[in-house]
Amino acid sequence: MVQVAMTVNGKAVSANVDSRTLLVQFLRENLRLTGTHVGCDTSQCGACVVHVDGKAIKSCTTLAVACEGASVTTIEGLAHGTKLHPMQQAFQDNHGLQCGFCTPGMIMTAVDLVNRKGNALDEATIRHELEGNICRCTGYHNIVKSIAQGAREMATQPQAAE
Amino acid sequence: MHAFEYAAPASVADAAAALANEDAKVLAGGQTLLPTMKQRLAAPSVLVDLRKIDGLSGISREGDALVIGAMTRHADVAASKVVQDAIPGLAALAALIGDPAVRHRGTIGGSLANNDPAADYPAAALALGATIVTNKREIAAGDFFKGLFETALEDGEIITKVKFPLPEKSAYEKFRNPASRYAMVGVFVAKTKAGVRVAVTGAGSSGVFRHAAMEAALAGNFSPAAIAGVKTDASGLLSDLHGDADYRAHLVGVMARRAVEAAA
Ligand SMILES: Cc1cc2nc3c(=O)[nH]c(=O)nc-3n(C[C@H](O)[C@H](O)[C@H](O)COP(=O)(O)OP(=O)(O)OC[C@H]3O[C@@H](n4cnc5c(N)ncnc54)[C@H](O)[C@@H]3O)c2cc1C
Numbered sequence A: 001m002v003q004v005a006m007t008v009n010g011k012a013v014s015a016n017v018d019s020r021t022l023l024v025q026f027l028r029e030n031l032r033l034t035g036t037h038v039g040c041d042t043s044q045c046g047a048c049v050v051h052v053d054g055k056a057i058k059s060c061t062t063l064a065v066a067c068e069g070a071s072v073t074t075i076e077g078l079a080h081g082t083k084l085h086p087m088q089q090a091f092q093d094n095h096g097l098q099c100g101f102c103t104p105g106m107i108m109t110a111v112d113l114v115n116r117k118g119n120a121l122d123e124a125t126i127r128h129e130l131e132g133n134i135c136r137c138t139g140y141h142n143i144v145k146s147i148a149q150g151a152r153e154m155a156t157q158p159q160a161a162e
Numbered sequence B: 001m002h003a004f005e006y007a008a009p010a011s012v013a014d015a016a017a018a019l020a021n022e023d024a025k026v027l028a029g030g031q032t033l034l035p036t037m038k039q040r041l042a043a044p045s046v047l048v049d050l051r052k053i054d055g056l057s058g059i060s061r062e063g064d065a066l067v068i069g070a071m072t073r074h075a076d077v078a079a080s081k082v083v084q085d086a087i088p089g090l091a092a093l094a095a096l097i098g099d100p101a102v103r104h105r106g107t108i109g110g111s112l113a114n115n116d117p118a119a120d121y122p123a124a125a126l127a128l129g130a131t132i133v134t135n136k137r138e139i140a141a142g143d144f145f146k147g148l149f150e151t152a153l154e155d156g157e158i159i160t161k162v163k164f165p166l167p168e169k170s171a172y173e174k175f176r177n178p179a180s181r182y183a184m185v186g187v188f189v190a191k192t193k194a195g196v197r198v199a200v201t202g203a204g205s206s207g208v209f210r211h212a213a214m215e216a217a218l219a220g221n222f223s224p225a226a227i228a229g230v231k232t233d234a235s236g237l238l239s240d241l242h243g244d245a246d247y248r249a250h251l252v253g254v255m256a257r258r259a260v261e262a263a264a
């Protein structure tokens, strides 16, 4: 067992874990933050995307012990109390989800995309940047619309700090 | 995944010492190693994570070479102004690896050490005549890649950085497998002081290789027309459910012409 400590959604957390523990297992099983999903467990689908030190990564392909000292943001860390993050709100407004399984990963990927490429995103850019996220329900169309709106609104609305 | 001991040493020397353990393995971005361990195709007894070692990541221009630290992430190479100015084809290549989340973790050292026959960086290293620097020696790219997932690295040897001599012109063109995003065929073309070099990844049944016939054709005339008639022998190429050897041989020609056009 290895001692691991990190900051998750602004809170300091630590635990004794088996060195094999993936970041996604640590989040879901130790911290009970079950918003982060496991779709494939083979780094293909993006359901497990979270931010580590401000960057989107696949938490099924990252060891918890390798995040020692890092700052992690999950889908649970985006909203301000009951006020949704603009990207979450945009998914609701545009019917950007059906079953919702892929949604946490889509939203964390989308917020990372805005952080890297700004608030005015065209459709081609959004579709290209979603290549690591799979949705089995929506056909992507409303996800793309949601991200375009969420990106614009992130420019004007205050968000939870990462 | 089988159980392993985890170590995150603070220096290359300590990492080398930890790697002296039998079955110890380096962990860089984990984007290849962790999936392999999950499938139990690799079961290292000790994982030696390089992430805490200062000086292993970063990008700099040193004279007429571009130097990239082994732990530099694909996303950082893709976004680097220094790389974009010095070797635009290399920045473009890094931006085509996997997806954004993979690019945030995966490293150039990990990609070269892994030498997947469909990986992108090996094509750039071979075409540009890069030097792979380890904790023990410097290895020319031409001597580094030894076949499928095989390299000249010895047990416990750690890549610390990669030196790319600046080319006059270069470009990379990749036909991506739409599912895996690895190269079905990728061709890196470089016009350097030492001549023209053409490296092909994704296609060779023993990994990345140089295309001698194209290099000869481009030596006197660096234009797509010069290689329009150059055939690629399909006999040493990969055949799998994504495409047979003849199809890949055809793609090599198409990607090479596009790369020369992009570079010229
Ligand atoms: C979904 C997905 C898509 C991908 N698509 C592509 C693609 O399109 N093109 C492409 O080229 N790659 C692709 N990759 C692979 C990706 O680029 C990996 O990041 C890369 O192959 C390995 O780098 P890493 O830093 O993750 O290494 P790790 O997985 O940590 O290590 C890989 C191997 O290299 C060894 N190693 C690592 N660093 C060093 C070092 N400094 N010295 C000595 N040995 C070392 C390790 O011991 C291990 O054997 C993809 C991966 C995924 C998960």
Ligand code: FES
Residues within 6 Å of the ligand: A037, A038, A039, A040, A041, A042, A043, A044, A045, A046, A047, A048, A049, A058, A059, A060, A061
């Ligand atoms: S669960 Fe991590 S990418 Fe699918």
Ligand code: FES
Residues within 6 Å of the ligand: A096, A097, A098, A099, A100, A101, A102, A103, A134, A135, A136, A137, A138
């Ligand atoms: S909404 Fe069901 S998988 Fe995307």
